[in-house]
Amino acid sequence: xxxxxxxxxxxxxxxxxxxxxxxxxxxxxxxxxxxxxxxxxxxxxxxxxxxxxxxxxxxxxxxxxxxxxxxxxxxxxxxxxxxxxxxxxxxxxxxxxxxxxxxxxxxxxxxxxxxxxxxxxxxxxxxxxxxxxxxxxxxxxxxxxxxxxxxxxxxxxxxxxxxxxxxxxxxxxxxxxxxxxxxxxxxxxxxxxxxxxxxxxxxxxxxxxxxxxxxxxxxxxxxxxxxxxxxxxxxxxxxxxxxxxxxxxxxxxxxxxxxxxxxxxxxxxxxxxxxxxxxxxxxxxxxxxxxx
Amino acid sequence: xxxxxxxxxxxxxxxxxxxxxxxxxxxxxxxxxxxxxxxxxxxxxxxxxxxxxxxxxxxxxxxxxxxxxxxxxxxxxxxxxxxxxxxxxxxxxxxxxxxxxxxxxxxxxxxxxxxxxxxxxxxxxxxxxxxxxxxxxxxxxxxxxxxxxxxxxxxxxxxxxxxxxxxxxxxxxxxxxxxxxxxxxxxxxxxxxxxxxxxxxxxxxxxxxxxxxxxxxxxxxxxxxxxxxxxxxxxxxxxxxxxxxxxxxxxxxxxxxxxxxxxxxxxxxxxxxxxxxxxxxxxxxxxxxxxxxxxxxxxxxxxxxxxxxxxxxxxxxxxxxxxxxxxxxxxxxxxxxxxxxxxxxxxxxxxxxxxxxxx
Numbered sequence: 001x002x003x004x005x006x007x008x009x010x011x012x013x014x015x016x017x018x019x020x021x022x023x024x025x026x027x028x029x030x031x032x033x034x035x036x037x038x039x040x041x042x043x044x045x046x047x048x049x050x051x052x053x054x055x056x057x058x059x060x061x062x063x064x065x066x067x068x069x070x071x072x073x074x075x076x077x078x079x080x081x082x083x084x085x086x087x088x089x090x091x092x093x094x095x096x097x098x099x100x101x102x103x104x105x106x107x108x109x110x111x112x113x114x115x116x117x118x119x120x121x122x123x124x125x126x127x128x129x130x131x132x133x134x135x136x137x138x139x140x141x142x143x144x145x146x147x148x149x150x151x152x153x154x155x156x157x158x159x160x161x162x163x164x165x166x167x168x169x170x171x172x173x174x175x176x177x178x179x180x181x182x183x184x185x186x187x188x189x190x191x192x193x194x195x196x197x198x199x200x201x202x203x204x205x206x207x208x209x210x211x212x213x214x215x216x217x218x219x220x221x222x223x224x225x226x227x228x229x230x231x232x233x234x235x236x237x238x239x240x241x242x243x244x245x246x247x248x249x250x251x252x253x254x255x256x257x258x259x260x261x262x263x264x265x266x267x268x269x270x271x272x273x274x275x276x277x278x279x280x281x282x283x284x285x286x287x288x289x290x291x292x
Numbered sequence: 293x294x295x296x297x298x299x300x301x302x303x304x305x306x307x308x309x310x311x312x313x314x315x316x317x318x319x320x321x322x323x324x325x326x327x328x329x330x331x332x333x334x335x336x337x338x339x340x341x342x343x344x345x346x347x348x349x350x351x352x353x354x355x356x357x358x359x360x361x362x363x364x365x366x367x368x369x370x371x372x373x374x375x376x377x378x379x380x381x382x383x384x385x386x387x388x389x390x391x392x393x394x395x396x397x398x399x400x401x402x403x404x405x406x407x408x409x410x411x412x413x414x415x416x417x418x419x420x421x422x423x424x425x426x427x428x429x430x431x432x433x434x435x436x437x438x439x440x441x442x443x444x445x446x447x448x449x450x451x452x453x454x455x456x457x458x459x460x461x462x463x464x465x466x467x468x469x470x471x472x473x474x475x476x477x478x479x480x481x482x483x484x485x486x487x488x489x490x491x492x493x494x495x496x497x498x499x500x501x502x503x504x505x506x507x508x509x510x511x512x513x514x515x516x517x518x519x520x521x522x523x524x525x526x527x528x529x530x531x532x533x534x535x536x537x538x539x540x541x542x543x544x545x546x547x548x549x550x551x552x553x554x555x556x557x558x559x560x561x562x563x564x565x566x567x568x569x570x571x572x573x574x575x576x577x578x579x580x581x582x583x584x585x586x587x588x589x590x591x592x593x594x595x596x597x598x599x600x601x602x603x604x605x606x607x608x609x610x611x612x613x614x615x616x617x618x619x620x621x622x623x624x625x626x627x628x629x630x631x632x633x634x635x636x637x638x639x640x641x642x643x644x645x646x647x648x649x650x651x
Contacts, residue, residue, distance in 0.1 A: 066647045069647075232514045
């Protein structure tokens with residue numbers, strides 16, 4: 001802002017709050033346009049011009065059973081991992097909220113640290129833990145609990161474990177931040193009024209933490225839709241993700257218009273799910289409730 | 293698939309870089325860049341990194357830089373999508389690029405590569421299998437059946453693809469790569485098709501044969517690091533694998549063994565992106581890198597792939613030669629991958645493969 005005549009400038013700004021806010025958000029807006037709106041529109045344009053206007057790539061997608069089925073597998077794996085991440089993340093946040101500050105900080109650091117470890121390293125670590133001669137099978141055999149190694153890897157179980165591990169921070173942090181804004185005295189009050197622990201949880205603590213659940217679950221679900229490294233490494237024959245097929249079209253087959261159409265469809269599916277979510281769970285209202 | 297590199301995988305680089313603007317990603321993140329000498333002209337070379345690119349650095353890049361006073365800038369992790377981005381935008385990041393066959397075939401189909409200038413590149417001693425319109429073969433490498441002796445528990449080892457399919461006689465978990473090329477060929481060989489009559493592939497017959505073993509394949513591997521990890525850890529007793537990787541593991545003391553019988557011989561190629569202004573120097577480099585002496589040094593000292601220059605074996609000891617895919621005794625047990633068959637067929641067969649995988 002220019003500062004020529006403080007009082008008049010102050011008045012102008014006061015008179016035009018719209019402009020002032022616009023200027024404040026404009027850097028973010030420019031970044032959004034350059035980094036998101038522009039590339040996405042290029043993708044949309046590419047998907048319908050090859051080189052003349054055509055919808056053939058979209059028609060092909062919906063008439064070939066492979067793509068519909070892989071899209072369905074993608075959604076299924078995403079829903080499943082969102083649920084498992086939610087359960088684990090919630091428990092983690094719940095415990096952290098009630099832990100002593102020292103212990104809490106150690107755990108928070110540990111979760112943050114996991115962000116800094118490469119995705120590939122984390123996936124390979126899971127391979128070492130879950131494989132036929134891996135840590136879990138060795139332990140279970142040693143204690144005589146199993147005769148044959150369990151099949152924990154290269155199937156849906158492996159994928160869910162690997163993805164959940166990666167998603168936990170994304171879901172635990174929003175829930176944790178909401179819980180930190182929650183007054184624990186409310187729980188005491190409920191118990192004081194005769195509620196059991198179970199009733200206290202379901203009728204006081206849980207409803208109050210809903211905004212965090214809403215934000216975290218949506219974030220994780222959308223991330224999961226575009227995931228494929230973990231399913232590729234920890235999954236089996238059937239854990240094929242749509243982004244894997246997009247990558248093949250881009251890199252190996254050079255069919256960029258079709259790859260663009262597939263990306264556009266994935267984007268639309270994501271948006272539809274977002275709007276349904278927003279309609280019934282009110283994502284905006286939920287985010288409004290987030291307190292840090 | 294890069295069969296030579298260590299843990300970092302170019303496929304994952306590309307993937308995390310996301311679908312859009314592969315070239316942009318390279319420009320912004322900056323690929324691994326290694327400079328050899330600084331004087332006069334510059335040549336930018338892209339290869340596949342790891343121990344493979346290191347072997348090229350010692351055998352080609354440094355000697356070329358010294359001899360011709362050229363500064364060589366290295367990059368790694370190329371594919372035809374990035375070449376297309378460069379050719380379309382006419383902004384060239386690479387003058388010479390090491391590409392796999394499927395990328396070369398696709399590049400030729402889409403007119404993305406310069407024809408080889410035969411007045412500069414001497415092809416007289418190059419194996420005919422390693423000569424294409426827009427590319428010269430740089431190494432022979434093999435994908436074949438491999439196993440870990442330790443995982444067999446003293447049992448007899450499978451010695452062919454037919455044995456690999458015989459899960460009763462040769463028990464043990466198995467691994468194959470999640471892709472149509474190679475696997476359809478292996479299935480047909482297991483079903484008794486003679487290697488010289490594989491192409492054009494009887495696709496229906498191949499999938500029918502694959503149906504027999506579908507549920508016995510424990511892992512469908514995706515990258516080079518994974519195939520060796522699976523065999524080393526015993527997660528798979530048998531699997532398809534790349535000979536260079538197996539050789540590296542053997543040198544580290546892992547009891548892996550490669551079965552040359554029924555192996556698929558493939559190549560990596562030197563190419564030049566279409567319209568590159570530095571084309572002349574690029575061709576000169578390709579000629580240099582394809583000389584018998586240079587290739588001989590590379591294969592003898594640095595990496596276990598097969599030279600494409602037939603005279604290169606003069607510079608390789610007999611013991612070392614036996615480990616290489618294009619050693620005559622090994623060569624006659626294998627078939628050569630037909631890139632021109634796969635070029636136009638890759639898209640429909642990849643779709644059929646993936647459909648087969650999920651059903």
